[in-house]
Amino acid sequence: MQDYDPGAFPPFAVTVDLAVCTVREQRLHVLLVRRGEDPYQGAWALPGGFVRPRESAECAARRELAEETGLSQRTVEHLHLEQLRTYSDPDRDPRMRVVSVAYTALLPDLPEPRGGGDAAHAQWMPLASASPLAFDHDRILADAYERIGAKLEYTCLATSFCPPEFTLGELQQVYETVWGVELDRPNFRRKVLTTPGFVEAVEGAPRRTGGRGKPAAIYRAGAASALHPPLLRPEGRQS
């Protein structure tokens, strides 16, 4: 910051990229858009775009998400966005120097995005079928996946993947899907219920989950954001 001269620095473009994930049909999905222009025309990419002169990166992320994917204004406004990291390799965009701030968001399984404009090209894609993506988006997505898996261990983030009211079975499926392991139901249940503030019971009629089986009690996300002690995955690996 010592040597300051506005004219001396070539223009950097600053963009945001979003790894928006959900759990559908027992698999982790990510929201992608198809690129309409070069470079990478026709390729799938993470939604994102340029940060405007008077907005923060997080504001830009919400705006782009609404514009490009047709998610409702309400959804986008209340969404929990987490900054993942910033990608600044000089050659990550062939056109010019672009520094991109990546964000991660977790959503419950929503209806297929529809809507006008850019949104026409947005859709959910299973993570396994997502690559190759445009630019360095494979890398960003891989980082997002790793971060999400790690965060499930020591935060209440898993409830972000669930609708406002959910069953413990649904919550457990989030863990199993993201981690790719099976968990013991009784133990999972105990763990979740004894962690203060993780979930809170919703009074009223229990709900049928699938067609079969006993109706399950329903819960809401609790007030806590961190899990103490953490819920570690069976075979512990970590960043």
Next chain:
Amino acid sequence: MQDYDPGAFPPFAVTVDLAVCTVREQRLHVLLVRRGEDPYQGAWALPGGFVRPRESAECAARRELAEETGLSQRTVEHLHLEQLRTYSDPDRDPRMRVVSVAYTALLPDLPEPRGGGDAAHAQWMPLASASPLAFDHDRILADAYERIGAKLEYTCLATSFCPPEFTLGELQQVYETVWGVELDRPNFRRKVLTTPGFVEAVEGAPRRTGGRGKPAAIYRAGAASALHPPLLRPEGRQS
């Protein structure tokens, strides 16, 4: 990324800021530089500077660190730098739009930085006496402190605060200083020694720590980077 027009976007400046921390005299210290120019002339700030056209943010961080603080080339090259987050509030710099990528680094207690150029103004400052800093650096530093505390729980990062060879007492002091708590020595010892790859014993003569007491065995950082299971702080709080 859809609507691309290089001329349509005003120039963003991209900078890096570094929260370089060490443990000295039982307190966490941060490396600061005194600003020589407006804005915030005379105020203390985190070291940092502009990213050049053909370098990544991480390269810029290492370069600026060497330039501004007089740390040796070797130190800077081998340093573990971790990206903290990116700060992009439109008004964070009064001069123009500056987006800054912040990094955190952990060092063993080194001699006071000295050296030519900008480095003349660099010095270690206890975290408690650091504020107020220039720009939004108080915020960055607070985020760095929180991140470091959290990372000690589930990574081997604490060894970065220690010299290449260290005693378990020194390692324990890192935890106690950063977390601001006292830990039970026998339990700490067991935990560290039973975590594979956290530390490895160095054969040879034990070392006197202070003047008094039994000489302590010496250890080196091990190959592991993550701690499983984690070493949780007594009163669990987390981001």
Next chain:
DNA sequence: CCAAAAGTGTTAAAGATACACCCATGC
């Protein structure tokens, strides 16, 4: 001898794991 810091051992509580088993529903 005493103080100080390293290192060992022991015990009790808390948490994780692996099950067996019962309950309520659709078919």
Next chain:
DNA sequence: GCATGGGTGTATCTTTAACACTTTTGG
């Protein structure tokens, strides 16, 4: 009835936490 998923109980093992005690140094 039976398959399916929800929910409860329990025995066992591992990890943590608290603390008593021994060892080796300097003064």
